[in-house]
Structures are given as C-alpha cells and as structure tokens.
Amino acid sequence: MFDYTAAELERIDESLEPKLAWAKDRQALCEQMALDASRLLSCVEDRLDDYRGQGFFRRCWSSLSGKTGAVERANQRDLIEMQRHAWRYINLLQERELLLAHSVITVKNNLLALAVSQNDTKIEITRLANRIYDRFVVLEQRxxxxxxxxxxxxxxxxxxxxxxxxxxxxxxxxxxxxxxxxxxxxxxxxxxxxxxxxxxxxxxxxxxxxxxxxxxxxxxxxxxxxxxxxxxxxxxxxxxxxxxxxxxxxxxxxxxxxxxxxxxxxxxxxxxxxxxxxxxxxxxxxxxxxxxxxxxxxxxxxxxxxxxxxxxxxxxxxxxxxxxxxxxxxxxxDRCGETEVSGAGNAHSGQDAFPTAAPTPNRAHREERDMPASNGNTEPGGSRWQNDFIQCLRTYEGDDLYVLENIPAKKLKNAIRSFPIDHRDDVVALIDTTLFGSCEDGMAFTMRGIYWRNDWATDSQEHFLSWDELVGVKKGIVKKSSTVELGRGNACSFAGASTGADKARNLLIQLVTMYEEHCRSGSASSGGANA
Known part of the structure; x- marks a missing residue:
C-alpha cells in the first residue's frame, strides 16, 4: 500500500517501537489501537473535517501523528503520514504476534471491509488481511x-x-x-x-x-x-x-x-x-x-x-x-475516572497511557454527544428537559438524596467505582442506600438514565436503564416492601435509605412521565446520550 524507503522505514519503526513495547502488557489498549489503525486506512482527504471529532481519529492523532498540537490542525499531509504509520503498525503487530486470536479475526474483518477505490490498494489490504488470518491458522495448529x-x-x-x-x-x-x-x-x-x-x-x-x-x-x-x-x-x-x-x-x-x-x-x-x-x-x-x-x-x-x-x-x-x-x-x-474525581490528573495519566497519547476529555471538557443539546435557555445544558429534570429532583432533595453541588465528593467517587457509573456520564443526583453512608449501594440519576447497585440481599438483572427503557417498563415500576421494582427482573433496594421505596418510586414515575412529555414535544432525547 505504501512504498517506504529504507530511511523512512527506519524512522517509522523507531517511532513505533515504544508503542509496540507498551502494547505487550496492555492487550485491551493494543487491540483498540489495532482497530483504530485499520479504520484510519479508509479515511479520505475530502472528509477530513468529519473525522476530526471522532474517537478513532483523535486517538490516532495523539499516537501516530508525532504531533502534540490540537487535532483540529490536522491536514492532508498529516492524514497520509498517520496512515503510513498505521499500515506499518498493523504489519508489526502481526509479525510480532501481539494480537490474541479473537483480535486477529476482528482486525482481518476490518481490513477486508475498508472502502478503497484504488484496485492496487485493495489488493495490498487483502494481502495483509490474509497474512493476519494465516496467524489464526497457525494458532489453530497448536x-x-x-x-x-x-x-x-x-x-x-x-x-x-x-x-x-x-x-x-x-x-x-x-x-x-x-x-x-x-x-x-x-x-x-x-x-x-x-x-x-x-x-x-x-x-x-x-x-x-x-x-x-x-x-x-x-x-x-x-x-x-x-x-x-x-x-x-x-x-x-x-x-x-x-x-x-x-x-x-x-x-x-x-x-x-x-x-x-x-x-x-x-x-x-x-x-x-x-x-x-x-x-x-x-x-x-x-x-x-x-x-x-x-x-x-x-x-x-x-x-x-x-x-x-x-x-x-x-x-x-x-x-x-x-x-x-x-x-x-x-x-x-473507570481507573482513570477515579483519578478525575479526586482531581489528580487526566484520564490517561499513569502506566496505562499510550505513548505520546493526548488526554481523554475529563468531566469539565466532555464531548458534545454526552451533554444535552443547547436550545438557548439559561439553565445548565440549555435544554428544557434538563431544567425540569433538575427542578424535579430538587423537590425531593434531603436526607440521603443529593443533587448536583450538594453531592459529597467521597460518595460520588464511591458510587462511580462501585455501581459502576460511566465516568463520562454526569451524575445529577445520588441516593445513598447504605446504612453507614459509604454510597457503595444506591441509585444515581443522569440525563441518560439511572444506575443502581444493591446489597447482597436484593438481586437485579440490570444495573442501568435509559429513560427510553424506563418508559417501556413504566407500568412495572412498583413498590414492594423496601424495594422498587423496575420491570421484570430488575429492582433497587432502599432498605438502608431515609429516602424510602415509596418516595423513590414516586420520583421515578414523575421523572419518566416528564420525559415522555418532553419527548412528545421534541425537547428531550434518548437519555441525553446522543443529544
């Protein structure tokens, strides 16, 4: 696919060597980078503006471009240089047998599915995919x-x-x-x-x-x-x-x-x-x-x-x-999220960071997809749904139900780790259902939905439901003893909470009803995830 001179190959291999050494002990991030690199090969110059905001491109920019500037500065020359590094990176992963068997199949699938117009390029990609699959065949023989x-x-x-x-x-x-x-x-x-x-x-x-x-x-x-x-x-x-x-x-x-x-x-x-x-x-x-x-x-x-x-x-x-x-x-x-909550650095600090990787956006700089779209209102997030959502939660605030700035930092940290909560999802309100106030069990309310965790005495098939999913089980949100059932097979226990099951159930029904109304009027999105 690329014709490298000896000098170019030496330069690229030298830059990739620390990344390959790093990849040996970090299989998940190694697999992610292999998929990102194969995805990068399909990028075309006239859609560069579309790629800049996508996760795979940001990660490739921080690890393969050799530059430390903002990804918005990426140009046509940068794209070609990144693709040259990506092609070589995939080849070296294959040669050094750094991918597990299932990863070999996924990378092969990615390569064969790339939409490339030049026939000679397609042939080279197919050859690489076949070499990677040959690795799987070798594994089969063992x-x-x-x-x-x-x-x-x-x-x-x-x-x-x-x-x-x-x-x-x-x-x-x-x-x-x-x-x-x-x-x-x-x-x-x-x-x-x-x-x-x-x-x-x-x-x-x-x-x-x-x-x-x-x-x-x-x-x-x-x-x-x-x-x-x-x-x-x-x-x-x-x-x-x-x-x-x-x-x-x-x-x-x-x-x-x-x-x-x-x-x-x-x-x-x-x-x-x-x-x-x-x-x-x-x-x-x-x-x-x-x-x-x-x-x-x-x-x-x-x-x-x-x-x-x-x-x-x-x-x-x-x-x-x-x-x-x-x-x-x-x-x-999650490990990075604990660091973020305690204010101790960026999301990829420490030994898991990809060499030369740029920081993952933290809670103060999260991607637009993770927040509700602005419609010009003055409330946080700028949406009527979010405004009404917060106001409703504040009417129930008290005892062990905390809203926004009143959520204790230690409780929030424990909840994010224990429930667990996607660290890129903002917690708007938190109910602590533990007897001693650790908040390792409880319920968290976000714009996307609710997270919860029970003690050993209460089973639940799920531990997260989006607002859309809650609309679907609305009739099944019922109080039973000290527990609120959330449709068939799901339940959250409020046995250790001052906010009892009655109050929690009423709050949930009110929020779900409110969400339905906003959906009908077009001012709410699917849990805020892609708003």
Missing part, C-alpha cells in the same frame, strides 16, 4: 496443548435443549449464542474455544461458513427487531455490568463496523422510531426501511464497503471480542 473451559464444553453439549431455533430468528439467534458464550467466559479465549463457538452456531441452525455483508446483517436484524420487539434485542449486546458501557462510549471507543452498528441501533432505535413515525407519510417509507437508511448511512460514514462479505463465524467472533474489549476499556476508563 490446539492440542490448550484446554477448553469446562463450562463452555457443558453448554455446547446441552445447547440443543434451549430451542433457540424456535425462539429466535437468525440474526437475533446469532447474538443470543454470542451472549451466552460471553457469559460463560469473558475472555481471553483459546482457538479451540472459538471453534466451539463456531460449532454452537451450527447447533442452533446457523451455517458458520455462510457469508454476509455488514449491511445485510444490520438490515435483517432491524426487520427482526421490528417483529420481535426492541426488548429482545437490547439485553443480547449488554454485558453483565452495563453501567460501565454507555452507548456513546462504545460507539466512540470501538472501531468495529458491525459492533458499532449494533450500539447505534441500541442508542438510536427508539428515538429514530419516534421521529420516523411522525414523518412517515412524508418519507413514504415503512418504519423498518427508514431505520435501515439511518443505520446504513452510519455504516457508510465509517468508510465501509457495504458489499464486502464476512463468514458468520467470523462475525460472531468479532462481536464476542468487541464485547470483551469494550468492558476492558471501560475498566481502564
């Missing part, structure tokens, strides 16, 4: 020395009894199998274990070797969601600790077209649905077709060749690996 998780083996033996073929259509079935597999083992996986995933797909009636495009996969999935309901889809891509994985965080952090598209659906489906239902007559489209247009425009913006195909088995491994990567990156961000 399987005799690797043990398989007993839990995965037992699950596979009983998989036919789950009746997935009857319960889920094809694309949701794929996500269900991946979700089950991830619940059994969240990584890392041996090649044998990944082959067990391939076998599981076959056991539920999916041909692992069948090839699909990302576009067809997303279109088919949207059709299934329309028929089966959004509630069946959302839990399948939500890990066990969803509070740490805001939709915006995943979209910004993971440079995988298929996985990002899944979270775009999760983040935008209900909001897009409202808009499209209102405009459907003008659009002269069915609801599902309009949603597909929105999602496919997102895929196109990523520079993806929508005609590129990938085997179902590789798509499953990509989604599996990205689930793991997202949670591991969230753990890195």
């Amino acid at each position: 399987v005799d020395k690797i043990e398989v998780s007993q839990a995965i083996h037992s699950w596979l033996l009983t998989l036919a009894t789950y009746d997935y073929e009857d319960r889920y259509p094809a694309n949701l079935r794929l996500l269900r199998v991946v979700s089950d597999f991830y619940a059994l083992k969240s990584g890392p996986w041996s090649v044998v274990e990944l082959k067990y995933l391939h076998k599981a797909l076959g056991e539920v009636g999916l041909n692992p070797k069948h090839v699909v495009t990302v576009s067809d996969f997303i279109d088919g999935l949207i059709d299934e969601i329309e028929f089966q309901g959004f509630g069946l889809f959302s839990p399948l891509i939500t890990p066990s600790h969803p509070g740490a994985l805001g939709n915006g965080f995943v979209i910004d952090t993971i440079s995988s077209p298929a996985f990002s598209a899944l979270y775009q659906i999760k983040d935008n489906y209900t909001v897009s649905s409202r808009v499209i239902r209102a405009l459907q007559k003008r659009l002269e489209l069915g609801h599902a077709e309009a949603i597909k247009i929105i999602m496919n425009e997102f895929i196109d913006e990523l520079g993806i060749d929508t005609s590129a195909t990938v085997p179902v088995k590789d798509l499953a491994v990509e989604i599996l690996g990205c689930l793991s990567l997202a949670e591991r990156l969230a753990s890195v961000e």
